[in-house]
Structures are given as C-alpha cells and as structure tokens.
Amino acid sequence: MNFDKELDARGLNCPLPILRAKKALGELTSGQVLRILATDPGSVKDFAAFAKQTGNELLSSAENNKEFEFYIKRK
Amino acid sequence: MTDITNIDELINQRLDALLPQKLEALLQAREEAKTPSLAIIATKGTLDWGYPPFILASTAAALGWDVTIFFTFYGLQLVKKDISDLKISPLGNPGMPMKMPFGPDWFRGLNWNIPNIIQAGVPGFENLATALMQQTIKNNGVAGLEELRELSQEVGVKFSVCQMTVELFGFSHDDFIGDLDYVGAASFLPVAQVADVTLFI
Structure with a gap:
C-alpha cells in the first residue's frame, strides 16, 4: 500500500504510539496516508x-511476526 | 363540537408519536457534534501515581478531547520544574511486584517478598526501589514522566494548580513549570460540571 509518511513506534509502549501518530498525522494533509x-x-x-474517535480512517491493520502495521488516512 | 374534539385527539396522538423521534434525533446530533471533555484531579506525588493523570490526559487530548488537570495537595509534585526526584515506595504496598530489571529471565521472574519491617528499616530502600522501577520503565519502552508531561502540554492539556496548597506547602510559583493556571476550587468545579469524564487520581 502507498503511504506518504512512516512512523516507527516499535519498542514504544502505551500511550506513546498514539501520541506520536497524532503528531505525525498533524504533519500530513487531508487524504495522505x-x-x-x-x-x-x-x-x-x-x-x-x-481512528473511530478522531475520524481518521484506519485503512488496514495487520500483524506479522509480533509486529503490527497500520495504515491511517488523514481526515 | 365532536369534530373538534376528534381533531384535537388526532393531533395529540400524532404529536405523541412524532415528538420523541424528533427529540431523539436532535439529542443524538447534539451529542455527536459535542467535543468530549475530561477533567482530572491529580492528588498524588509519587512516581507511580504520576503516570495515570498524564497518560489519560495526553491520550484524551490526542483523541481530540478537551482536557484539564487540576493539581492539588501532593499532586503539586507533578508540576515542579524537576520531577526526576519523584520516588516510588513499595512500603505498605503489597500490590507492587518486586522484580529485578536485569539478569537472566529466571532471575527477572522472581518476586522478592521483602517484609515491611526491612523496607522501613533499611536506609535508602526507597531510593533503591525507585532506581529499579526507573530501569523497568526504560526496559519496557514506557515514556518517562517528564516526557509524558511535555507531550500532554504539547497536545493542549490545560494545567490548573491549586493556589491554596501551593501556599500551604510553602512553594512559590518559581518552583513550577510554566503555562500553569493558579486557581481555586471555584474555578475547577464549573470545568468538572460540564466534563463528560471526571477522575480523582
């Protein structure tokens, strides 16, 4: 899947992945992934x-080998 | 005469049927348009108790909520400029696992059951427990308290501080970080009144 920005939140624990994602999404424009x-x-x-709360669309959520990968489209 | 009564009755029946639906729809629309809000009272000043207010506040703000934390009594410790000296005490806290954050897995898995009398009597026991906790926090990729506090302010969490307890404990505003509102209970209560979630921590 195409994306415009990547956030490596591996090794981080709650709530850091969410906080970093919020910040990263803020640097994107509407429709970017x-x-x-x-x-x-x-x-x-x-x-x-x-995604549900903020209205940014979760395009995909996958797990491979204990790692999780998410694609979120900026609203 | 009979006709008018019938019409009135019909109108009433229709209104009874339609009004609740309309009201329901209006209320739902209002609920959806409303920005959720969270008001937290932070009253504890130890390393462990410092986490819940900042974790919940920063996450709520990231979800788009309006968030206010009211720091009072020992919670004032959480807005001091330097919070690297906050401690954790296993003394009288049987819920706290005592595990070592280093060594082989079998060693890390051990739960050290240390009697209260030793915890209370050995000088520096709290410092040791705090150092071990900080190492555990690092090992687990959990944010430092100061980082979480900064992130909270960055995402727009409002910090209110109880002026009465500032004076009670002999602090001055210089002891604390910036961007604080020094207020009293009368300022916080109206915030809590309209909040969707209010927590006392």
Whole structure:
C-alpha cells in the first residue's frame, strides 16, 4: 500500500504510539496516508479506537511476526 | 363540537408519536457534534501515581478531547520544574511486584517478598526501589514522566494548580513549570460540571 509518511513506534509502549501518530498525522494533509509500525499488542485495539474517535480512517491493520502495521488516512 | 374534539385527539396522538423521534434525533446530533471533555484531579506525588493523570490526559487530548488537570495537595509534585526526584515506595504496598530489571529471565521472574519491617528499616530502600522501577520503565519502552508531561502540554492539556496548597506547602510559583493556571476550587468545579469524564487520581 502507498503511504506518504512512516512512523516507527516499535519498542514504544502505551500511550506513546498514539501520541506520536497524532503528531505525525498533524504533519500530513487531508487524504495522505501514514504507515505505523508497532510492537505494543495493545496498539491493535488502540489504533482502531483512535481512528473511530478522531475520524481518521484506519485503512488496514495487520500483524506479522509480533509486529503490527497500520495504515491511517488523514481526515 | 365532536369534530373538534376528534381533531384535537388526532393531533395529540400524532404529536405523541412524532415528538420523541424528533427529540431523539436532535439529542443524538447534539451529542455527536459535542467535543468530549475530561477533567482530572491529580492528588498524588509519587512516581507511580504520576503516570495515570498524564497518560489519560495526553491520550484524551490526542483523541481530540478537551482536557484539564487540576493539581492539588501532593499532586503539586507533578508540576515542579524537576520531577526526576519523584520516588516510588513499595512500603505498605503489597500490590507492587518486586522484580529485578536485569539478569537472566529466571532471575527477572522472581518476586522478592521483602517484609515491611526491612523496607522501613533499611536506609535508602526507597531510593533503591525507585532506581529499579526507573530501569523497568526504560526496559519496557514506557515514556518517562517528564516526557509524558511535555507531550500532554504539547497536545493542549490545560494545567490548573491549586493556589491554596501551593501556599500551604510553602512553594512559590518559581518552583513550577510554566503555562500553569493558579486557581481555586471555584474555578475547577464549573470545568468538572460540564466534563463528560471526571477522575480523582
């Protein structure tokens, strides 16, 4: 999937991945896509909730080998 | 005469059926348009108790909420310029696991059951426990308290400080970071009144 910016939140724990993602999304313009890498198992549900609350669309959420990958489109 | 009564009755029936639906829709629209808000009272001044206010406040602000923290009593410790000296005490806290943040896995897994009398009697025990906790925090990729505090202010969390306890404990405004509102209970209560979530920590 294409993306405009990447955030490496691996090794970070709650609430840092969300806070960093919020900041990174702020640097994008509407419609641009942020790719996030994380290792916090709680981040799967947290990013779904974050997307729902903020109106930024969670395009995909995947796990491979204990790493999580999210694509979020800026509203 | 009979006709008018019938019409009135019909109108009433229609209104009874339609009004609740309209009201429901209006209320829902208002609810959705409203920015959620969180008001926290932070009353504790130890390393462990410092985390919940800043974690919840920064996350809520990242979700787009309006957030205010009211720091009072020992919570004042959390807005001091230097918070690297905040401590954690395992004394009288049986819920705190006592594990070592280094060594092989079997060693890290051990829970050190240290009697209260030793925790209270050994000089520097609190410092040791605090140093071990800080190492554990680092090992787990958990943010430092100061970083979380900065992030909270960056995302727009409002910090209010109880002026009465500032004076009670002999602090001066110079002891604290900037961007603080020094207020009393009368200023915080109206904020809490309209908040969707109010927490006493």
